[in-house]
Each structure stands twice: as structure tokens, then as C-alpha cells.
Amino acid sequence: MTDQPASITTRNVRTAARLWRDHGWRRAITRKPPRIGDDRVCAVIPLMSTGSDAFDAALIAQCQTALNNQPRLDTNADRLADIATVHANPARVVLRYHAGGCPVEEVAAALMPLGVAPQVTHCRDATLTPVTLTVRGGEVEALPAQQSIVHVFLGVKRRALHAAKLVTLSPELAMVLLGGAILLTTFVLGRTTELPMLARYGLLAISAILTSTRTFPEAMRSVLGFQVNIDVLMFAAAGGAAAIGHPEEGALLLFLFGLGSAGEHLAMSHARRSIEALSDLAPRVATVVNADGSMREVPIENIEIGQTVRIRAFDRVPIDGIVTQGQSSVDETMLTGEPIPVEKVNGSNVFAGTMNMQGVLTVRVTQLASDTTLARIMRLVEDAQEAKSKAQLFTDRVETFYVPMVFVLTACVMVIPPLLKLPVLGADTSWGTWFYRSMAFMTAASPCALAIGTPATILCAVARAARMGVLVKGGAAMDTLARANAIAFDKTGTLTEGKPEVVRIVVAGNAEDIDENRLLAIAAAIEQSVTHPLADAVVRAAQSRSVVIPGAADVGQIAGSGAYGTVDGSRIDVVKPSAVTASWTDDLARIRDELATQGSTIIVVARNHAPIGIIALDDRIRSETSQIIDQIRAQHVSPLVMLTGDHEGSAARVASELHLDEYFASLTPDEKLRRIEQFQQDHGVIAMVGDGVNDAPALAQANVGIAIGAAHSHVAMETADVALLGSTLANLPGMIGLARAARRILMQNLIFAMMVIVVVAPLGALGFANLGIAVLLHEGSTILVVLNSLRLLGFHPAKIPGQGAMA
Numbered sequence: 001m002t003d004q005p006a007s008i009t010t011r012n013v014r015t016a017a018r019l020w021r022d023h024g025w026r027r028a029i030t031r032k033p034p035r036i037g038d039d040r041v042c043a044v045i046p047l048m049s050t051g052s053d054a055f056d057a058a059l060i061a062q063c064q065t066a067l068n069n070q071p072r073l074d075t076n077a078d079r080l081a082d083i084a085t086v087h088a089n090p091a092r093v094v095l096r097y098h099a100g101g102c103p104v105e106e107v108a109a110a111l112m113p114l115g116v117a118p119q120v121t122h123c124r125d126a127t128l129t130p131v132t133l134t135v136r137g138g139e140v141e142a143l144p145a146q147q148s149i150v151h152v153f154l155g156v157k158r159r160a161l162h163a164a165k166l167v168t169l170s171p172e173l174a175m176v177l178l179g180g181a182i183l184l185t186t187f188v189l190g191r192t193t194e195l196p197m198l199a200r201y202g203l204l205a206i207s208a209i210l211t212s213t214r215t216f217p218e219a220m221r222s223v224l225g226f227q228v229n230i231d232v233l234m235f236a237a238a239g240g241a242a243a244i245g246h247p248e249e250g251a252l253l254l255f256l257f258g259l260g261s262a263g264e265h266l267a268m269s270h271a272r273r274s275i276e277a278l279s280d281l282a283p284r285v286a287t288v289v290n291a292d293g294s295m296r297e298v299p300i301e302n303i304e305i306g307q308t309v310r311i312r313a314f315d316r317v318p319i320d321g322i323v324t325q326g327q328s329s330v331d332e333t334m335l336t337g338e339p340i341p342v343e344k345v346n347g348s349n350v351f352a353g354t355m356n357m358q359g360v361l362t363v364r365v366t367q368l369a370s371d372t373t374l375a376r377i378m379r380l381v382e383d384a385q386e387a388k389s390k391a392q393l394f395t396d397r398v399e400t401f402y403v404p405m406v407f408v409l410t411a412c413v414m415v416i417p418p419l420l421k422l423p424v425l426g427a428d429t430s431w432g433t434w435f436y437r438s439m440a441f442m443t444a445a446s447p448c449a450l451a452i453g454t455p456a457t458i459l460c461a462v463a464r465a466a467r468m469g470v471l472v473k474g475g476a477a478m479d480t481l482a483r484a485n486a487i488a489f490d491k492t493g494t495l496t497e498g499k500p501e502v503v504r505i506v507v508a509g510n511a512e513d514i515d516e517n518r519l520l521a522i523a524a525a526i527e528q529s530v531t532h533p534l535a536d537a538v539v540r541a542a543q544s545r546s547v548v549i550p551g552a553a554d555v556g557q558i559a560g561s562g563a564y565g566t567v568d569g570s571r572i573d574v575v576k577p578s579a580v581t582a583s584w585t586d587d588l589a590r591i592r593d594e595l596a597t598q599g600s601t602i603i604v605v606a607r608n609h610a611p612i613g614i615i616a617l618d619d620r621i622r623s624e625t626s627q628i629i630d631q632i633r634a635q636h637v638s639p640l641v642m643l644t645g646d647h648e649g650s651a652a653r654v655a656s657e658l659h660l661d662e663y664f665a666s667l668t669p670d671e672k673l674r675r676i677e678q679f680q681q682d683h684g685v686i687a688m689v690g691d692g693v694n695d696a697p698a699l700a701q702a703n704v705g706i707a708i709g710a711a712h713s714h715v716a717m718e719t720a721d722v723a724l725l726g727s728t729l730a731n732l733p734g735m736i737g738l739a740r741a742a743r744r745i746l747m748q749n750l751i752f753a754m755m756v757i758v759v760v761a762p763l764g765a766l767g768f769a770n771l772g773i774a775v776l777l778h779e780g781s782t783i784l785v786v787l788n789s790l791r792l793l794g795f796h797p798a799k800i801p802g803q804g805a806m807a
Contacts, residue, residue, distance in 0.1 A: 256779035321366050457789040526567070
């Protein structure tokens with residue numbers, strides 16, 4: 001089958017059928033073939049009008065009718081009415097058909113007479129389901145994949161292509177493999193034929209050159225800079241092996257060292273590409289709307305702040321901006337990690353690299369291409385990759401004195417036994433024997449795995465975190481988060497939504513002429529003229545209930561108390577309880593006191609100065625917060641405390657509902673900072689979670705500061721140690737799990753690398769491990785350490801304790 005649907009025609013199919021018939025094939029299927037599972041292929045094909053008709057509701061209906069009436073070439077196939085649906089804005093046809101029943105030709109035949117052309121070359125979101133069939137006695141049966149020769153062939157081909165891709169991505173790896181092939185050829189020829197000495201050394205020299213294209217220049221730079229490092233150790237050992245008549249083992253050392261280096265760079269580049277792939281999500285050009293309404297394609301680097309760009313459905317947002325026209329939902333998964341598309345209307349922010357899922361948006365540019373949220377993320381990740389953890393700083397310090405010490409010990413192994421004629425373990429005291437053993441010792445003692453283990457782990461962890469929608473400022477922040485014993489949370493905007501919502505409306509018993517909706521409408525009539533978060537909440541509540549808001553006259557504000565006005569001829573006050581001077585009814589006063597105790601903010605509605613009802617508002621706890629707190633507690637992080645500037649009642653309510661261990665209310669920023677200092681004395685390593693702006697002192701004082709909603713705040717992104725790009729805490733449990741996994745893998749790498757050195761180096765010095773074995777164990781440990789670090793790229797939050805539906 002061809003993978004170009006546009007090239008499939010009835011004539012092609014009939015011609016192929018005749019060819020099959022001429023070769024002895026016949027039709028063996030006389031009835032509708034059985035379905036193989038319930039999976040279907042899904043394809044979205046844009047439609048273009050070739051005539052003057054616009055895609056209005058009438059044309060869409062005509063297209064759907066034409067598809068419903070269009071016969072299929074295969075009479076046993078699904079009807080188009082069951083698998084094809086036409087949509088508007090943008091015009092497209094969505095196909096959901098079983099594998100092997102692609103209806104593209106019939107769709108084109110049905111729509112072309114209406115002046116509508118399917119844009120098959122722009123087909124989007126196609127998912128392919130391979131199905132292997134065999135004919136047995138006229139019946140169609142599923143052939144198990146492992147029994148299909150074609151399947152096996154395709155698997156081999158796929159693996160070969162993958163290997164070729166790896167070689168293409170790393171020319172260094174290709175050179176090393178070529179050198180290894182020459183080394184293997186030389187070894188085989190040397191064992192099976194009388195290979196001349198000149199040819200033997202020539203082939204081994206070629207192998208050494210090919211496997212050292214990167215490592216030899218690095219070693220020479222170190223020598224010229226009067227530095228002794230791992231590269232120098234390896235080439236000294238290889239040269240020593242060749243000098244005493246073991247050139248194959250020296251070449252094997254260079255091959256494995258080069259292979260390890262190439263694999264290390266390939267693994268590191270793979271981790272970096274997983275980050276750099278984010279930059280590829282943003283289009284390179286954008287459709288700019290000129291002042292006269294015309295449009296032109298402009299590279300995003302040339303777009304200026306204030307210009308207007310147009311974003312079609314299914315296109316990625318090219319640059320940060322604010323929606324000025326249109327309505328759509330935008331998939332921000334790649335930026336924030338939140339899977340649910342976000343609705344965008346006039347005034348909404350959109351970010352470069354996100355996907356416009358529905359309608360056309362007109363956006364006013366607010367950031368240059370070099371300063372978008374996506375660009376900032378890229379820069380911060382690059383900086384994070386350079387930041388070193390304590391473990392990495394430790395290994396750097398160790399390498400500084402360890403490598404010279406290895407050279408000194410190697411010299412001792414080489415010189416002392418033959419010089420003093422010491423028969424160690426019955427070995428002879430010849431210079432050649434101990435020179436050989438010293439080379440094996442130097443190879444095994446080289447700290448390659450020790451040096452690469454930490455940066456590989458940190459790089460992979462930072463890369464995986466970025467794919468989760470979390471920015472980590474390097475290895476130090478990652479390590480500190482893994483060791484956090486307790487977490488302090490800000491309340492407003494972190495544990496809660498950050499905006500007040502009406503939660504209860506109570507009408508006074510003596511106000512028999514009004515109900516809850518009428519009371520809300522009267523309050524909204526006054527509050528819609530007031531600029532205040534509580535006033536906005538009242539108006540939103542009225543709009544959500546679709547109540548009719550009456551007109552208000554003579555609206556004014558009472559400083560620090562509320563607002564007043566005239567509604568339907570009566571004086572209406574919407575104020576806080578302390579501003580009411582008239583007497584309260586017993587039932588209304590009781591409910592007022594109960595709500596105040598629960599921490600609700602209370603607004604009183606008074607008519608002609610007499611209270612007729614109250615409206616209670618709360619900053620709602622985020623719907624997922626309780627589950628997130630439970631997931632964090634399941635990872636043995638305790639205590640979990642809340643620091644807030646809000647009043648006692650509100651803080652107590654939130655802390656009680658979330659089962660927090662402790663809370664502190666009515667705190668100023670300085671008091672929050674002092675609380676963090678006290679927690680550090682009591683509990684050790686402390687993490688602080690806040691919005692990154694008004695919590696800046698506490699975030700800075702904490703051992704690791706975590707900012708929420710950093711995608712919407714450049715300040716938070718720059719100041720926090722860890723930045724959650726999403727507007728919720730959903731990624732925090734997974735991030736703690738990732739940090740701890742990175743710490744475990746880092747310790748595994750360090751312990752394993754040191755064990756290999758401690759065990760193999762003495763064996764090499766004593767003659768129990770020859771140079772070849774030392775080389776294999778040394779380079780093998782380096783490769784295993786890198787592979788162990790790469791496991792972090794596959795880390796999934798679902799693997800942490802307590803993680804459930806939020807994963």
C-alpha cells in the first residue's frame with residue numbers, strides 16, 4: 001500500500017487486482033471480513049472551497065448529505081454516513097475508519113461536485129493501526145505478530161534504521177565503530193594468518209586514530225595546559241601497553257574509551273535534545289495582520305511588540321501575546337504539563353509553542369521572540385545544566401587530586417617491586433611484568449565512571465523535569481528538593497484559587513419580598529460599578545445564575561466599608577458588617593457569626609439602612625489540592641504547614657479541610673521569613689511553595705523555593721529554585737519523586753564507580769586482572785553509569801507512592 005492517500009485511485013486498484021489475478025490469485029472473501037479489535041484510524045482532513053461559496057452552515061450541511069449518500073467502492077466497507085463527519089471553523093472532515101478501509105477517494109468524489117476539495121496533503125492527527133491478515137480456507141484471521149515473517153522483517157528494518165539514525169546523529173560514534181571493526185579484523189587475521197608485523201601495527205594504528213578522534217585532542221589540550229586528567233591516564237596506559245608488546249590491548253583500551261566517550265556524548269545530546277525539542281514547537285514564521293487588514297508571513301525574529309498576528313485552528317502559537325479577537329481552546333500541555341486545553345477569549349494570554357485547538361485567534365504581541373516564556377525556559381534550562389550539585393562539586397574536587405595520585409601509585413607499582421626485587425604473590429620481578437601490571441592498575445583506577453555519573457544524572461533529571469512542566473535551577477536545587485523534610489505553603493493562589501467566590505446567600509427573615517437571586521441581583525447592581533475583587537465576585541455570581549441585574553443610580557463608595565446607591569427607589573448599601581448601624585434580626589446575626597467563625601468574608605446588603613441579607617465569600621480551595629497534599633504526605637514529607645497573611649478564621653478552615661499539620665495566620669512577609677528560619681532549626685531542610693512574588697523573602701530563605709504558575713510570571717521564573725509552570729500544584733508530587741529518584745541514581749552511580757575502582761585496581765596491580773579485563777570492566781562501568789542515568793528520562797509520576805488519577 002502506498003502512504004500517499006492522494007495517489008490512490010480506482011484505476012490503480014483495478015490494475016493491481018488484474019495483476020494479482022494473472023499470478024493465480026483469486027478473491028477468497030465472499031462476505032464482510034471480521035473486525036480486528038475496536039481500534040480505528042482517525043484522520044482530520046481540511047476542506048477548501050474551489051468556488052465562490054463560503055463555508056456557511058448550508059454548505060456544511062450539503063457536504064454532510066453528499067457524504068451520507070456516497071456509495072463505497074467496497075460494498076462491504078462501512079458507510080460514509082457512519083465514519084465521516086463534516087465540521088466548520090475551520091472546515092474539515094473527520095474520518096474514523098477501520099484499518100484498510102481508507103475512504104479518501106469516495107470523500108473526494110462526493111465533495112468535488114460541490115466545489116469543495118479535501119486537502120489530503122494537509123491531513124492531520126492521523127493514527128495508523130497496522131493489521132496483519134492471512135487467508136485460510138476463505139476465512140480472514142488475525143495472524144499473531146510473532147508468526148509474521150513480514151512483521152519480523154519490518155522489525156529488523158526498523159532497528160537497522162534506528163541504528164543508522166544513531167550513527168548519523170553521532171559521527172564520532174561512527175568513527176569509533178569503524179575503528180572497532182578494524183581492530184576486530186586485525187585480531188582475527190593475527191590469529192588465523194601470518195600477518196606481517198608492519199601490517200599488524202599499521203592496522204592497529206589506523207584503529208587507534210579512528211577511535212580517538214575526540215579523546216586524543218582533549219588529552220593533548222590537557223598535556224599542553226600542564227594538567228593531568230582521565231584522558232591523559234588512558235592514553236598513557238595505551239601507549240605503555242603498546243611499548244611492552246601488547247598493542248592489541250592498548251588499541252582495545254582506546255576503542256572502549258572512545259566508545260564510552262561517544263556513548264556519553266550521544267546520551268548527553270539525547271537529554272539535551274529532549275529540552276531543545278521545546279524550541280522547535282514554536283513556528284519560525286507568523287501571519288502578521290497589517291493596518292489595512294492584509295496579511296503577510298513574517299519571521300518571528302522580526303515581529304515587534306504591539307503588532308497583531310493571526311493564528312489559525314490547529315496551528316501553534318508563534319509568539320507570546322494577548323487575544324484581541326476570537327475564541328478558542330489552547331493546548332498548553334508542553335508548557336505547563338496540564339492536559340486540559342485552556343479556553344481563550346478576549347484579554348487571555350497565549351504563549352509561544354502552544355497549540356490552538358479550535359477557532360481563529362487574533363493576538364496582540366506582548367513579547368519579542370527572544371523574550372517569550374518558551375525562550376526564557378530554554379535559557380533557564382541551559383543555565384540549570386551548568387549548575388552543579390554538592391555531589392558533582394565533590395567529584396570535581398576528588399578528580400583534582402585523585403588523578404595525580406593515580407599516576408604516583410602507578411609509578412610505585414611499576415618501579416618498587418622490580419627495583420627492590422619483591423616477589424609479590426610469587427610473581428617475577430622483571431620490569432616488563434610490573435610495567436604491564438601498572439598499566440592495568442592505572443586503567444582500572446581511572447575515575448571515568450565517577451566523573452560522568454553525577455553530571456549525566458543531573459542533566460537527565462533536569463530534562464525530564466522540563467518535560468513535566470517544571471523548571472529546576474540545576475543540580476543543587478534538585479538535590480535539596482530530594483532532601484526536603486518539610487514543606488511550607490502559602491495559602492492564597494497556592495492552595496486556593498486566589499480569587500473570592502460567593503459560597504452562600506442568606507436572606508433575612510423579615511425580608512419576605514425578596515429571595516436569594518433577588519438579593520444577589522440588588523447587590524450586583526451596586527457592585528458592577530465598583531472596582532474591587534469582592535465586587536467582581538458578586539457580579540460573577542449574578543451572571544452565573546443568569547439573574548437580571550437592575551439599574552442603579554447615585555452609586556458611591558464608602559472608604560474602607562463598601563458601596564451604596566439607589567435601586568428601584570430604595571437606598572441600598574453593600575458593606576462589611578461593622579458598617580451596619582441598624583439592628584440585626586436574631587437569625588441573620590447568628591448566621592453572620594457562624595460564617596465569620598468559619599473564616600468566610602461577609603458582605604451585608606442593607607435596604608434603607610436595615611440589613612436584608614448577607615453574602616458570604618470564600619477563596620475556594622483548589623479541587624485537586626487535597627489529593628496533592630495526600631500524595632506529598634505519602635512520600636514521607638512532614639510536617640506540611642501553611643503560612644498566610646489572611647485572617648485566622650479563613651486560615652483555620654483551609655488547614656482543617658486539607659488536614660495540614662500546622663498553620664500560621666495574619667503573617668507579614670517578614671514574619672513568614674522568620675517562621676521559615678524557625679522551621680529550619682526544628683526540621684532541617686525546608687521547601688517553601690508560593691507565587692514567587694509577594695512570598696519572595698520566604699522563598700529566598702527556604703532551602704529550596706518553589707514558585708507556582710511561573711509560566712504567567714517572569715519574576716517567579718527568575719527568582720525561584722524550582723518553578724511549576726502550571727497554575728496548580730499537580731506536578732509537585734511528581735517533582736519530589738523525580739528529585740528523589742535522581743538522588744538515588746546519583747548515589748548508585750557513585751557507589752558503583754568507586755566499588756569498581758576499589759576492587760579492580762588492586763587486582764590489576766597484583767596480576768589477577770590483565771589489561772584487557774581491566775579495560776573491559778573500567779569502560780563497562782562507565783557505560784552502565786550513563787545508561788543508569790538515562791533511566792530518569794523515562795521517569796513517570798505514576799510510580800511515586802500515592803499517585804493516582806493525577807499522574
